[in-house]
Amino acid sequence: MAGSTRIRITSQEEYEWLDSVRVKYGLTWRGMLLKAEQRLLAAERHWPEEFQTPEHLRAGGVASVASDADVERDASAETDEVVE
Numbered sequence: 001m002a003g004s005t006r007i008r009i010t011s012q013e014e015y016e017w018l019d020s021v022r023v024k025y026g027l028t029w030r031g032m033l034l035k036a037e038q039r040l041l042a043a044e045r046h047w048p049e050e051f052q053t054p055e056h057l058r059a060g061g062v063a064s065v066a067s068d069a070d071v072e073r074d075a076s077a078e079t080d081e082v083v084e
Contacts, residue, residue: 007033
């Protein structure tokens with residue numbers, strides 16, 4: 001079972017910067033995280049194997065990277081939640 005996916009943003013300045021990036025690209029918080037994961041996994045392909053994310057830990061338990069359409073479809077059903 002996966003651990004917590006909650007993100008801790010430690011300052012208001014950091015939150016405002018992340019929120020402006022999220023709004024700029026029209027994503028929900030979840031959509032932004034999925035997009036970041038997609039980019040990280042794509043970049044990992046060129047890393048030494050010992051530094052790559054194990055296949056069983058990748059989203060959905062598959063080695064493929066989600067397409068932009070998958071990210072947008074998943075993100076469209078999400079709502080934003082502010083945790084204090």
